[in-house]
Amino acid sequence: MSAGSADDYLAPAIAVSGSGAMRAVNWPATLASLPSEDREAQLLWRLRYRTARTQLARLFVDARLRTILVSSLSVFFWIGLFLLFYEGFTFIVDNVGVPGAPYHAQTVQFVFHLFFASLNIMLIFSSGIILYSGLYNSPDATLMLTMPIRPERIVLFKFQEAVFYSSWGFFLLASPIMIAYGIVAGAPWFYYLLLAPLIVSFVYIPCSIGAICCLFVIHRLPKLRRIVVAGALLLLVCAVTPLVWRTVNSPQSRLFGTEWFQDTLYRFRFTQQEWLPSTWLTNGLLEAARQGTTTAADEATDLPIVQSILYLALLVSNALFFHVLTIWAAKRWFRASYASFACRVRRNRVIRRSLADRVMSALLVGFPLPLQLLLIKDWRLLRRDPVQWSQFLIFFGLLGLYFLNVDRFNNPHNDIGYLTWINMVSFLNLAVVGLILSTFTTRFIYPMISLEGHCFWILGLLPIDRDTILWSKFWFASLGSWIPCSLLVLLSDVMLRVPMMVVVVHQLTCVLLCLGLASIAVGFGAMLPNFRETSPSKIAAGFGGTLNLVLSALYIMVVVVLTALPCHFYLLAGKGPWGASFVDPQYLRLWLILGTVAAIIVGAIATVVPLRRGLRAFRVLEFA
Numbered sequence: 001m002s003a004g005s006a007d008d009y010l011a012p013a014i015a016v017s018g019s020g021a022m023r024a025v026n027w028p029a030t031l032a033s034l035p036s037e038d039r040e041a042q043l044l045w046r047l048r049y050r051t052a053r054t055q056l057a058r059l060f061v062d063a064r065l066r067t068i069l070v071s072s073l074s075v076f077f078w079i080g081l082f083l084l085f086y087e088g089f090t091f092i093v094d095n096v097g098v099p100g101a102p103y104h105a106q107t108v109q110f111v112f113h114l115f116f117a118s119l120n121i122m123l124i125f126s127s128g129i130i131l132y133s134g135l136y137n138s139p140d141a142t143l144m145l146t147m148p149i150r151p152e153r154i155v156l157f158k159f160q161e162a163v164f165y166s167s168w169g170f171f172l173l174a175s176p177i178m179i180a181y182g183i184v185a186g187a188p189w190f191y192y193l194l195l196a197p198l199i200v201s202f203v204y205i206p207c208s209i210g211a212i213c214c215l216f217v218i219h220r221l222p223k224l225r226r227i228v229v230a231g232a233l234l235l236l237v238c239a240v241t242p243l244v245w246r247t248v249n250s251p252q253s254r255l256f257g258t259e260w261f262q263d264t265l266y267r268f269r270f271t272q273q274e275w276l277p278s279t280w281l282t283n284g285l286l287e288a289a290r291q292g293t294t295t296a297a298d299e300a301t302d303l304p305i306v307q308s309i310l311y312l313a314l315l316v317s318n319a320l321f322f323h324v325l326t327i328w329a330a331k332r333w334f335r336a337s338y339a340s341f342a343c344r345v346r347r348n349r350v351i352r353r354s355l356a357d358r359v360m361s362a363l364l365v366g367f368p369l370p371l372q373l374l375l376i377k378d379w380r381l382l383r384r385d386p387v388q389w390s391q392f393l394i395f396f397g398l399l400g401l402y403f404l405n406v407d408r409f410n411n412p413h414n415d416i417g418y419l420t421w422i423n424m425v426s427f428l429n430l431a432v433v434g435l436i437l438s439t440f441t442t443r444f445i446y447p448m449i450s451l452e453g454h455c456f457w458i459l460g461l462l463p464i465d466r467d468t469i470l471w472s473k474f475w476f477a478s479l480g481s482w483i484p485c486s487l488l489v490l491l492s493d494v495m496l497r498v499p500m501m502v503v504v505v506h507q508l509t510c511v512l513l514c515l516g517l518a519s520i521a522v523g524f525g526a527m528l529p530n531f532r533e534t535s536p537s538k539i540a541a542g543f544g545g546t547l548n549l550v551l552s553a554l555y556i557m558v559v560v561v562l563t564a565l566p567c568h569f570y571l572l573a574g575k576g577p578w579g580a581s582f583v584d585p586q587y588l589r590l591w592l593i594l595g596t597v598a599a600i601i602v603g604a605i606a607t608v609v610p611l612r613r614g615l616r617a618f619r620v621l622e623f624a
């Protein structure tokens with residue numbers, strides 16, 4: 001901060017302080033001497049710029065190799081998503097119709113409407129939760145409240161961070177699907193030029209709604225904040241589950257037919273309401289991708305670029321409107337809500353063991369007593385935080401709903417095609433379970449060591465080794481993830497009626513994935529802790545969390561491929577001329593054994609190496 005800006009901030013303090021006594025102050029003149037709103041914004045943006053520059057410089061100096069590795073793997077992951085979406089849109093063109101055909105437009109509109117509407121809801125929840133952590137559970141906000149800074153500027157400062165941390169995943173998913181569609185549809189040049197402003201203006205609207213909801217809930221219902229969030233998520237699940245169930249529960253003869261497609265469009269018509277920001281974004285993208293041929297002056301408004309710019313103007317105007325509403329809410333609610341929230345009366349908890357804790361103690365009877373206590377402590381933190389277990393239930397509940405109906409999409413008339421289909425889909429289901437699990441280990445398991453650092457003086461007083469603390473995180477993550485994942489994979493195999501050999505291979509692969517992902521998250525959490533941050537979402541979105549997520553995804557792909565390919569060839573051996581001639585069937589059993597052994601070796605390396613390195617780093621770790 002410059003000297004001039006420091007004088008501006010110290011002027012009120014100098015005015016009210018005299019020779020040890022208070023004296024009369026002309027408060028209107030004093031307030032007028034404070035920096036203007038523009039000056040405040042400039043100072044905070046300068047602070048953010050210097051902080052970001054320092055952090056990037058430290059990354060490139062202290063962790064250059066890891067930075068290059070994460071950047072390279074992120075680019076590789078983006079390219080993989082792009083190729084996947086490109087093939088999907090090519091499939092639509094080959095089987096539904098070329099761009100401009102009625103069914104092609106309806107299909108793409110349905111995909112975009114549903115995709116962006118889902119992300120719209122996710123952005124509202126994620127931005128609200130991140131802003132709550134940044135405003136009410138952050139020492140930065142407490143420090144800034146002691147300074148002569150306007151409350152709305154503090155909220156905007158933290159809100160900008162919440163927008164960034166909650167939308168980076170949206171940009172990672174949305175950019176490849178938009179570029180892939182533009183290439184397949186042969187979009188003009190201005191389509192790619194309008195992508196960035198369309199995405200940014202769209203993201204700002206749900207994030208602003210989440211911020212306003214966060215300020216309102218803490219201001220009016222601070223004691224019910226967790227119940228409100230959990231109730232909203234539960235209502236969302238109850239509203240969406242019947243729609244998904246009716247969609248996949250149609251007779252098999254109607255699946256993917258014209259009548260089924262029209263019924264699905266009608267059932268999810270609420271995602272195409274004209275007042276939704278996701279609809280404006282979808283229409284703006286599709287209009288920009290449309291090849292316009294009208295050039296007459298009286299039809300100038302029908303040009304694709306004009307229509308797309310109109311939707312962009314609609315998004316920008318609404319984003320500015322919600323920006324003003326956020327400032328209005330911050331002026332009236334933030335200071336009062338922070339004061340009431342920080343000074344709320346905390347009731348004394350009745351010390352008693354719940355039924356869930358007693359059941360958990362019975363299940364952990366084989367572990368040493370210190371490890372049991374630490375595992376029960378983590379279990380209590382999980383069940384008392386509805387934000388964590390509600391997300392867990394939503395994602396795995398939707399997967400379970402899909403697995404219950406996965407057998408409806410097969411074609412058992414062709415024996416070879418049926419074997420190919422069930423084997424491919426079963427391993428794809430296993431990979432999806434692993435990928436979702438990797439997001440949860442990155443989001444919830446990786447930040448656990450960093451969050452323990454703030455209260456490590458309590459754990460340090462216990463008569464236990466440091467290794468026990470890290471082992472408790474590993475067993476909590478591996479056992480807690482293995483039970484639902486193995487049940488989901490078993491449900492998928494039962495519905496697909498796969499052979500018993502494939503069921504055993506899937507369960508073994510599930511064990512390897514749970515152990516490896518838990519070890520990677522715990523090990524990297526101990527090697528790359530962040531004790532300065534109190535928000536787990538920000539910790540997971542940092543450098544270490546990104547590295548953890550990318551390495552977890554690569555580990556899942558390697559293990560699944562090592563077990564899937566030999567199993568696939570083994571099932572097809574002798575089932576057709578190409579299956580028998582592709583490779584000698586007598587060697588396929590050896591392939592299956594070697595692939596399984598290779599997967600076990602890779603799983604052992606992924607389990608032992610990160611955990612061992614994490615234990616070594618955790619023994620000498622200094623907690624600030």
